[in-house]
Amino acid sequence: MTDSAQPIVIIGAGPVGLTLALSLPPTQPAIVLEARPEGASQDGRALALSQGTRLILERLGVWGAMEPDTVAINTIHISQRGGLGRTVLNASEHGLPSLGYVVSYSALSKALNAILPKAAHVQVIYEAAVNGVLPDKHAAMVSYVRGGRKETIETPLAVVADGGRSLAGISGIEKIHKAYGHDALVTKVSAEFPHNHIAYERFTPQGPMALLPNGEHDFSLVWTGEKNRIDAILALDDVEFLRQLHVAFGDRVGRFLSVGKRMSFPLQYASMKNSDAAHVAVIGNAAQTMHPVAGQGFNVGLRDAVNLADAIVKADSPIGSVQMLANYQDSRLRDTRRGLLFTDFLVNVFSNDIVGVSALRGLGLSMVDVFKPAKKLLVEKMSFGG
Secondary structure (H helix, E strand, C coil): CCCCCCCEEEECCCHHHHHHHHHCCCCCCEEEEECCCCCCCCCCCEEEEEHHHHHHHHHHCCHHHHHHHCEEECEEEEEECCCCCEEEEEHHHHCCCCCEEEEEHHHHHHHHHHCHHHCCCEEEEECCEEEEEEECCCCEEEEEEECCEEEEEEECCEEECCCCCCCCCCCCEEEEEEEEEEEEEEEEEEECCCCCCEEEEEEECCEEEEEEECCCCEEEEEEEEEHHHHHHHHCCCHHHHHHHHHHHHCCCCCCEEEECCCEEEEEEEEEEEEECCCCEEECHHHCCECCCHHHCHHHHHHHHHHHHHHHHHHCCCCCCCHHHHHHHHHHHHHHHHHHHHHHHHHHHHHCCCCCCHHHHHHHHHHHHHHCHHHHHHHHHHHHHCC
């Protein structure tokens, strides 16, 4: 790579796209195309960041600015409704400052955007709606519309980092999709007792639910289940919603006192089937979509970004070539595949009410709790991936 390196084009200025751009060395220019106006992100949804993600953000120089907006998870309590057995993971037992952190999407985006002026090699073009990515033997052509004008950029590597973008029009790229038939309800609730930096993962026959500490007495709630059931819960008034939440979750945080705005989205499993297009890479949620159980998806996406930046720096073949992209994909295979299999396994095993299975699940949770090597492996997986 030389000082005259051609810019790579990153589609999407969310945290994954910006992490890739900011992880590149100053000798590798990058153009980031974002459909929204500058400063438009006011997304208050909670993100669960792993310890490994904190290390990535520290290297980028953004962690210090956003740390006051984060809530540490020092303990994870895993249990099942209507059955015995539980596993408790503690950061101190594994020599970690924390098992994870909760932060809003907008706080993370703000911290990343704040350091963009220091990254002279990164240019962000806002209100640029990408309408085509065409791979070719020697480059990729990225077309977009901005201010009513059509523009085209030739690049050695186009990176799709926008999780909401369809890949259907990109030759050589194909994804596998599997709908769970479940939706996730997300909101924020306050509880009677302080969270004490404990996150709860509660498996129920209808689907997993998670409470993540987010404020002194507040939790971010992810409640999953069949679409019809989630729709019915969404339609409840606040009093009845809080009552049913208490019935489903139990007494560990006392009574639930209030609930914020509720919204839902469908859950699916998605992974790359084919990705043999030269000069095009796909990362983050655009490449794989995981069930939110265990909070793996976003962290896997950030690891995609830093691994791709590393592959670009160390490339011994032309940037964007089939060989360079194959090497990158091989480096990510273990992490992404294990993340997908891990979350899919948890959903399939813990989200049913088959006679006799509850006792086996309880036994499994209890065995993990007392078997230190299994605990260590689980913590390492959740903290640092594959």
